[in-house]
Amino acid sequence: MELIHLTIDAARSAIQERRTTALALAEAHYARIQKEDEQIGAFLTLSKERALEQADRIDRMAAEGKPLPPLGGVPVAIKDVMSTRGLRSTAGSKILGKYIPPYDCTAVARLEAAGAMILGKTNCDEFAMGSSNENSAFRPVHNPRDLTRVPGGSSGGSAAAVAADMAVAALGSDTGGSIRQPASFCGVVGLVPTYGRVSRYGLIAFASSLDHIGPLAKTVKDSATVLRTIAGRDPMDATSADIPVPDYVAELDRPVRALRLGVAKEYFGEGLDHEVRHAVESAIDKLKSLGCEIVPISLPHTRYAIPTYYLIATAEASANLARFDGVRYSYRAPGVRSLSEMYRRSRDEGFGAEVKRRIMLGTYALSAGYYDAYYLKAQKVRTLLTRDFNEAFRKVDAIMTPTCPTASFRLGEKSDDPLAMYLADIYTVTADLAGIPGISVPCGKTKENLPIGLQILGKHFDEATILRVAHAYEQTA
Amino acid sequence: MKVTEKDVAYVADLANLDLSVEERAGMVRDLNSILDYIEMLNELDTSNVEPMAQVSNRYGVDDSKHGSERFAYASREDVVEGLRQSLSQEAALANAPDADGTFFRVPKVIER
Numbered sequence: 001m002e003l004i005h006l007t008i009d010a011a012r013s014a015i016q017e018r019r020t021t022a023l024a025l026a027e028a029h030y031a032r033i034q035k036e037d038e039q040i041g042a043f044l045t046l047s048k049e050r051a052l053e054q055a056d057r058i059d060r061m062a063a064e065g066k067p068l069p070p071l072g073g074v075p076v077a078i079k080d081v082m083s084t085r086g087l088r089s090t091a092g093s094k095i096l097g098k099y100i101p102p103y104d105c106t107a108v109a110r111l112e113a114a115g116a117m118i119l120g121k122t123n124c125d126e127f128a129m130g131s132s133n134e135n136s137a138f139r140p141v142h143n144p145r146d147l148t149r150v151p152g153g154s155s156g157g158s159a160a161a162v163a164a165d166m167a168v169a170a171l172g173s174d175t176g177g178s179i180r181q182p183a184s185f186c187g188v189v190g191l192v193p194t195y196g197r198v199s200r201y202g203l204i205a206f207a208s209s210l211d212h213i214g215p216l217a218k219t220v221k222d223s224a225t226v227l228r229t230i231a232g233r234d235p236m237d238a239t240s241a242d243i244p245v246p247d248y249v250a251e252l253d254r255p256v257r258a259l260r261l262g263v264a265k266e267y268f269g270e271g272l273d274h275e276v277r278h279a280v281e282s283a284i285d286k287l288k289s290l291g292c293e294i295v296p297i298s299l300p301h302t303r304y305a306i307p308t309y310y311l312i313a314t315a316e317a318s319a320n321l322a323r324f325d326g327v328r329y330s331y332r333a334p335g336v337r338s339l340s341e342m343y344r345r346s347r348d349e350g351f352g353a354e355v356k357r358r359i360m361l362g363t364y365a366l367s368a369g370y371y372d373a374y375y376l377k378a379q380k381v382r383t384l385l386t387r388d389f390n391e392a393f394r395k396v397d398a399i400m401t402p403t404c405p406t407a408s409f410r411l412g413e414k415s416d417d418p419l420a421m422y423l424a425d426i427y428t429v430t431a432d433l434a435g436i437p438g439i440s441v442p443c444g445k446t447k448e449n450l451p452i453g454l455q456i457l458g459k460h461f462d463e464a465t466i467l468r469v470a471h472a473y474e475q476t477a
Numbered sequence: 478m479k480v481t482e483k484d485v486a487y488v489a490d491l492a493n494l495d496l497s498v499e500e501r502a503g504m505v506r507d508l509n510s511i512l513d514y515i516e517m518l519n520e521l522d523t524s525n526v527e528p529m530a531q532v533s534n535r536y537g538v539d540d541s542k543h544g545s546e547r548f549a550y551a552s553r554e555d556v557v558e559g560l561r562q563s564l565s566q567e568a569a570l571a572n573a574p575d576a577d578g579t580f581f582r583v584p585k586v587i588e589r
Contacts, residue, residue, distance in 0.1 A: 098572070099572055100571070100572060102564055102568040102569075102571065103561075103564075195532040196532065209530060209531050209532065235553060235560055236560055236561070238551040239531075239551075242550060301521075303517070304517065304518055304521065306514075307514060307515040307517055307518050308518065310511065310515065311515060318492060322492075322493070325493075326574060327573070327574075327581050327583055328569075328572065328573055328581060329572035329573065330574075331574070332574035332575065336584055337584060338584050338585070338586075339583055339584050339585075339586045341584070342583065342584050343493045344493055344494060344495040345495065347492075347493055347494055348494055348495045348496065348497075351494075353500075353503075356494060356496070356500070356504075357504065357507055357508075359492050359494065360485070360488055360489065360492060360494070360504055360508060361508060361511060361512075363488050363491050363492040364480070364484070364488045364508065367487075367488060367491060374515070376528055377518050377519075377523060378518065379528035379529050379530055380523035380526040380527070380528050380529075381518055381521060381523060381526075382528075382529040383526050383527055383528065383529040384521065384523070384526060386529060386532075418507055418510075418511065419510055419511060419514055422511075434532070435532030
């Protein structure tokens, strides 16, 4: 049994049946990290003591013949934008380079309560702002499928950790595509849940009306298992919805026959790489052969999603990042003589180029004289984008698109052109703006052997259907 | 050009950033390029469209009520340490770059 290739259920039952131990699983994954991660750079901090304590707890349960919890002994990785008690949480930024949170993010606490072992914290673009992981203040992440290429971003470390068998599953965050896009680039499954489905308590905020936490995993079923664990109302997050959580795993095997799948022409236009198009169209054909009905639809405002997103996300970011002032928990520049100088120099030295760019754009869009023309305008277009989806979902059960217009690009290829980088999110920002769930599932490779992702978008709180479609497709692959 | 160096200086001031000379020049270039792209939103007539600030106000909201009553689903009893224990003073100060055990310490605010 290869300990680093197990799915969640296989790992848990192997421990339960005493064919291995949680300790052995943890050790195997740390050995893998030791061997691989110097060249990949997926982890920023390891939490071996914490993982081994959990391993011990799980192994004792197994020895006593007690039934293990759903993630009993499963090694997971956590994106470093999530707060972890006593464990450094940097958000990929120098300004939080020494921050040790006094509490756990709810999603992390729920995973651990379900038996998961937290291996460590994963690298990401600073404050989750980026599409290539090159904006990490610590080091870039390399794509395990091709080390000359980016893993995507901003949850690049989480995607790379799962792709390189350094973790069975991981948590990421998605504000404009930051779970699905790296999942697509690294050839793993990534899911952004409905806004409000998973508590964001303890997530270091980027854009509060767009931020989501969700799983990255090797299979659709594992994604369903993690989602079931972290979903549901949390009194610590007023935006988390009080809506029952279905058993996503039990729903996976329901037939997909007669489901209506929408295909929107706006997601297959200019800029879409022909190999990606071909792979996604083949995937859609496969689902058709399983009995799904393919329905042409239109989402007419799609081309306005990127400008809308970059106004709303940066405006919210400029407000959220105002808290980093060098007083309570962030970096403070040395040798400052006045309070004002302390704020400015601490932020100047603590934030990286992309974060400053977004703070500036967001502050500009919110400033007197520009608020109506930019921020309010974007909020109105957000209504139109959401209406597009509401209209479409009257006719279809899910929508099929490419996750990204291209496969992974090379490190450095887009890092000097912010706008070119923003366009990498062209097919993913729409779901965040409308608050609908989406999943990226691998659907083949390019001639250069780079993974391609199929994106399936669903109705609000209908993760069950997109998981079911993704699972059905995965079984044919 | 929409954004001038003067605008960048003004916005940096609002955002509590200083920015080096090179950073300011880069900001003028990047903000103009991004705002040019964003210009396409003006193709859309949104005069009769309601702005959307949040997704979550669509769930559980009681539209028969007014004001904050509409969001009753998200309210809870106001109880000291109702949801979790408050942080101890020690924990709250633990990450401070400069603290004296009781207070956060900052450079002098009032000149004299």
